Amino acid sequence: MDDVTEPASDEQAPAPPTAPPEPDHGPRVIDTDADAVDGLTKCPRCGATQIALNIGSGMLRCHYCRDEWSTPSANEAFGLDAGVGELRGVTMGSGSSDIVPSAEIVLTFKCSACGAEIVIDTASSTQARCHWCRNTLSMNQQVPNGAVPDMVLPFSLPKEEAVRKIATFVRKRRFFAHPRFRKEFNPDNVLGAYLPYMVVDVNAHAAFRGQGEHQTRSYTVSVGEDRSETRYDADLYDVGRAFDVEVHDLAVVSSQQRLDQGLSTTNNVINAIRPFDLENAVTYDSNYLAGFTSERRDTNIGDLAPIVDAQSKDVARHAVHDTLRFYDRGVRWHSEQLDVRGQRWVSAYLPVWLYSYHQTGRDGRSVTHYVAVNGRTGAVMGSVPINYPRLLLTSAVVEAAGIVVGTVVLVLGGGS
Amino acid sequence: MIAAAVLASTGSDGDPGAFGLVFFLSGFVFFFVIFARYRNADKRYRHEKQTRTVTKNIEVRDDFVRSRKGLSNRTMDGANHDSVSGSLNPTARSVHGLMREINRYRHLG
Numbered sequence A: 001m002d003d004v005t006e007p008a009s010d011e012q013a014p015a016p017p018t019a020p021p022e023p024d025h026g027p028r029v030i031d032t033d034a035d036a037v038d039g040l041t042k043c044p045r046c047g048a049t050q051i052a053l054n055i056g057s058g059m060l061r062c063h064y065c066r067d068e069w070s071t072p073s074a075n076e077a078f079g080l081d082a083g084v085g086e087l088r089g090v091t092m093g094s095g096s097s098d099i100v101p102s103a104e105i106v107l108t109f110k111c112s113a114c115g116a117e118i119v120i121d122t123a124s125s126t127q128a129r130c131h132w133c134r135n136t137l138s139m140n141q142q143v144p145n146g147a148v149p150d151m152v153l154p155f156s157l158p159k160e161e162a163v164r165k166i167a168t169f170v171r172k173r174r175f176f177a178h179p180r181f182r183k184e185f186n187p188d189n190v191l192g193a194y195l196p197y198m199v200v201d202v203n204a205h206a207a208f209r210g211q212g213e214h215q216t217r218s219y220t221v222s223v224g225e226d227r228s229e230t231r232y233d234a235d236l237y238d239v240g241r242a243f244d245v246e247v248h249d250l251a252v253v254s255s256q257q258r259l260d261q262g263l264s265t266t267n268n269v270i271n272a273i274r275p276f277d278l279e280n281a282v283t284y285d286s287n288y289l290a291g292f293t294s295e296r297r298d299t300n301i302g303d304l305a306p307i308v309d310a311q312s313k314d315v316a317r318h319a320v321h322d323t324l325r326f327y328d329r330g331v332r333w334h335s336e337q338l339d340v341r342g343q344r345w346v347s348a349y350l351p352v353w354l355y356s357y358h359q360t361g362r363d364g365r366s367v368t369h370y371v372a373v374n375g376r377t378g379a380v381m382g383s384v385p386i387n388y389p390r391l392l393l394t395s396a397v398v399e400a401a402g403i404v405v406g407t408v409v410l411v412l413g414g415g416s
Numbered sequence B: 001m002i003a004a005a006v007l008a009s010t011g012s013d014g015d016p017g018a019f020g021l022v023f024f025l026s027g028f029v030f031f032f033v034i035f036a037r038y039r040n041a042d043k044r045y046r047h048e049k050q051t052r053t054v055t056k057n058i059e060v061r062d063d064f065v066r067s068r069k070g071l072s073n074r075t076m077d078g079a080n081h082d083s084v085s086g087s088l089n090p091t092a093r094s095v096h097g098l099m100r101e102i103n104r105y106r107h108l109g
């Protein structure tokens, strides 16, 4: 579906329109908020500021005159499709720049319609309504606090559908669900959230060396009186694979809290509803977030680079599987090298419908159980808190029955 | 359902003795099947398979070393061509973590 082999890609590597002053030092920056305006962003037809995403069409819609429009494709605007194989060094969107610790999280804007001071808390939104004149103020320019990304993938799955999917998911997991969860479960409380991700293209050279085994024979030998075991003969080979590899759209969540996927969180289920159709992301406009909540990025490229490098190596290791079919007993790599020649980092908001349930343990610590639905594909995954007394008791009954059956099988089978 | 879970966990070619032994673990198997189904603690995005890649200019080396006879394992010792190291939740799904969770939420209400 992606035109990797498209010959007429004469856009070359994405030359940024505004080149950084010293091209030899530091990363190349793609300016992604060149035309961004803070404050009142108005409907081009009637001038109203109440604008929101129409999930049905994927476009922005004016609340008053119903005019619809959208921002350009991020791939086209920033040249993200082109030239992964030509990437050298680090290229990044200006919305992916390092967060400056002193950068304000809560920003104050002056409403240009009435002059009032309006506060936007960028931890959960990049918009606010003026209390006095009811106009909507947007923050679209990138401040180094991680709130405004390079691009956004708008929701396309309606809320009612997400509610239905969550209800179905939980209905199938009722019997051993915690009684309080069962009582309080209400899928209508689902929230639409834009979660921050870094989307990375990698151009690398991989060199793997090791040994592989190909089975030539399997046969049965007898050991002792009446026992037999299977033995295998195999040919051992020295194996090497060296290749150029382009990794497209590797995405890593860029919120500290979401990166923690230990058992005391259920963030892993949010990760499991990927992939997203990142090729359909558009350039950022806060109006896409109207009516939704958002989580600010609070990590930098340097924090995420080790994860991206490790995942790139995983991707490369699996990319050569097709060339290893002969080694039906497996391959053991002694040396795995991935020389990264270039990377391109772009920050994005990706759409997730989230149902959350807060469970507090008797030690006072708590876990938030999520049921998450991909805001594009509808893929669903979740965590349902367990009624452990019921599960342990049932398991004990099953165990007791199993021991009885197992004993019978052993007695009958042992005699033969 | 329980029988199905037990069968699934044994595979198809265990000898009858081992198949009988699995019944002695049926309660544990049941517990983990339900735990996995409700909590989905093992679920993750399979980045190693799902990420789009383009490979070019591949150079291969496949040199015969020697034949090995009478091996007792069906697969190569230490085979790691399938390994994944960049997952965000590689180690946290431990038995220790599970015991802590059971302790914390054993009460109802």
Ligand SMILES: [Zn+2]
Residues within 6 Å of the ligand: A043, A044, A045, A046, A047, A048, A062, A063, A064, A065, A066, A067
């Ligand atoms: Zn309008």
Ligand SMILES: [Zn+2]
Residues within 6 Å of the ligand: A111, A112, A113, A114, A115, A116, A130, A131, A132, A133, A134, A135
């Ligand atoms: Zn105002």
